[in-house]
């Protein structure tokens with residue numbers, strides 16, 4: 001039985017996830033689906049739910065490690081026009097989940113609207129960033145998001161707004177399966193000051209992170225009051241290699257990949273790091289990246 005009958009135009013079968021992740025790793029997804037509009041998305045989700053087929057929403061794949069075995073089920077990519085548009089009304093921004101963060105930041109800065117500069121250089125989408133409250137040293141997206149529209153696994157759409165909508169360190173309390181849009185409140189600011197901040201954040205990232213490599217950002221969350229990178233460094237793990245996966249010598253919380261690297265190499269290295277940090281400091285490092 002073809003559970004996606006009538007949707008051939010938007011469904012690819014046995015699709016290599018390596019093409020859809022920043023790591024460039026991972027086996028095939030049974031289905032890669034790119035709906036053109038919300039109605040199609042609802043149909044896809046309802047068919048998955050009715051047929052017990054697992055489904056996952058994919059942003060830019062920049063916080064993701066897909067296993068070599070691939071994804072059993074459907075990866076849904078929100079990349080068509082309806083899912084990538086964004087509009088400013090005064091200081092308010094309404095952005096669809098598939099819109100790219102960096103494009104939005106550039107546009108906001110040009111309009112003299114501040115609030116998103118802290119996210120400069122994060123290669124994600126609005127959906128991916130909101131889901132895990134992306135941010136870092138300079139601030140996070142949760143500070144400016146006022147509400148989101150989401151779709152549950154039955155295809156129902158509803159809105160969640162602050163104070164019910166809660167953001168914490170690298171997490172949100174959004175449990176619905178798909179974030180559709182985010183409403184973000186920005187503030188008028190001096191364009192030159194905004195540009196200066198964007199440059200400062202960018203230079204900080206360039207100096208401290210191996211941005212010119214294949215990676216997925218920080219692998220582990222910072223344990224409360226500590227830096228995961230510093231713990232890994234102090235455990236003497238910079239440069240440690242398993243197969244084609246290497247702990248970055250620039251930032252120990254990044255795992256880089258060399259030619260021929262498999263997802264299994266990254267996963268094995270992750271385990272080694274966790275064991276060593278536990279032995280040395282009695283700290284359990286929790287993953288920041290998602291593993292599918």
Ligand SMILES: Cc1cc2nc3c(=O)[nH]c(=O)nc-3n(C[C@H](O)[C@H](O)[C@H](O)COP(=O)(O)OP(=O)(O)OC[C@H]3O[C@@H](n4cnc5c(N)ncnc54)[C@H](O)[C@@H]3O)c2cc1C
Pocket residue numbers: 022056057058059060061062063064078097098121122123124125126127128129130131132133134135136177178179180211215216217218290
């Ligand atoms: C070079 C580099 C630097 C980075 N720097 C930072 C940083 O400074 N701070 C930081 O926080 N992160 C950083 N990251 C990690 C990553 O870019 C962010 O976590 C980003 O927000 C992920 O967005 P994405 O669209 O790529 O999501 P994906 O990686 O595609 O997905 C991540 C998670 O979000 C979910 N998701 C995505 N879209 C939706 C949606 N529409 N609805 C529901 N769930 C969704 C996915 O199912 C998955 O669970 C970095 C990554 C790289 C490669």
